[in-house]
Amino acid sequence: MLFDFIQRVDKGKPYIEYRLAMCRDYAKLTAVLLHNLFPNSQIYFISIPWHVAAGIKVNKKLYILDQKLPVLTLDAWLRVWNRRTATIYQLKVLDSKNxxxxxxxxxxxxxxxxxxxEVNxxxxxxxxxxxxxxxQVTQKENxxxxxxPLSKLAKCYGEDEIVIYSMTRAIKLKLENELCDxxxxxxxxxxxxxxxxLVVKVYF
Structure with missing residues (x-):
């Protein structure tokens, strides 16, 4: 289910790139989108001093969406922000008279x-x-x-299907922005x- 959301984040890159909202507002927006798309899933806010992001549990594992791709595991998110701890809050939606x-x-x-x-x-x-x-042509390239460099992207890596999928899309976006046609x-x-x-070497 999260793969579809990653593609939605991909398509929404202009909003993300220009950072039209503060991290708290973006976390709220992400949490609302996640709840609307996956109403039966557990949605979280992950907080460190001066920063907050939204997350979702998939198969009992927490994934964090922090303004842009890739999707991060908790360890990767802490590595990116050079932190050793974070406070976790769960979003609770209560029904009261409809x-x-x-x-x-x-x-x-x-x-x-x-x-x-360690990046594979x-x-x-x-x-x-x-x-x-x-x-992947093997002969001598022209x-x-x-x-x-994709700054700090190595810190995002994890041997995880969702993480790797979102990282490949982040690299694809970088290549499209740099190379165009x-x-x-x-x-x-x-x-x-x-x-x-991470550095991508491109051969033509």
């Missing part, structure tokens, strides 16, 4: 359990090539372009890790 009331219920404090950053760049490369329908000329790509960042 009128819905909303309240937040504090669930507790979550802690970073895995600070390590081979898997990411494979997923991006599938998404862009690139054949030219190579290195796309500007030239994206159809790509013969091969390589995703490589550079510390906290």
């Amino acid at each position: 009128k819905k009331k909303i309240k937040l219920e504090k669930c507790g404090v979550a802690k970073l359990s895995d600070p390590s950053i 760049t081979e898997k990411l490369t494979d997923e991006v090539t599938k998404l862009l329908e690139i054949n 030219s190579i372009v290195e796309i500007p 030239n994206i159809n000329r790509i013969s091969k790509i390589d995703v490589v890790q550079d510390g906290d960042n």
Whole structure:
């Protein structure tokens, strides 16, 4: 179900890129959208000093949507914000005489359990090539372009289907923004890790 929402976030990128709302307003908007799309799911707010984001539980695992792709696990979100703890609140929607009331219920404090950053760049490369329908030509390429680094994207990585799916879409958006119509000329790509960042090498 979250895959469809990721595609909606993808299509809404102009709003996200220009950051027309503060993080609190954006978290509220995301929570409302998630509740409307998945009314039977558990919706959360994840808070650290000076920042808040919305999240949803899928198969008992919390995923966080923070203004732009990719979707993050709790550990990845804490890594991105250089935090070790976050306060979790659950969104409760109550029906009272056919009128819905909303309240937040504090669930507790979550802690970073895995600070390590290990990216399976081979898997990411494979997923991006599938998404862009690139054949990965093996002969000597005519030219190579290195796309500007995707800042902190390595911190977002996790061996998780939803996370990897959303990361590939984030990389696709970056390539589309940088290459425009030239994206159809790509013969091969390589995703490589550079510390906290990811770099995409594009071959024509």
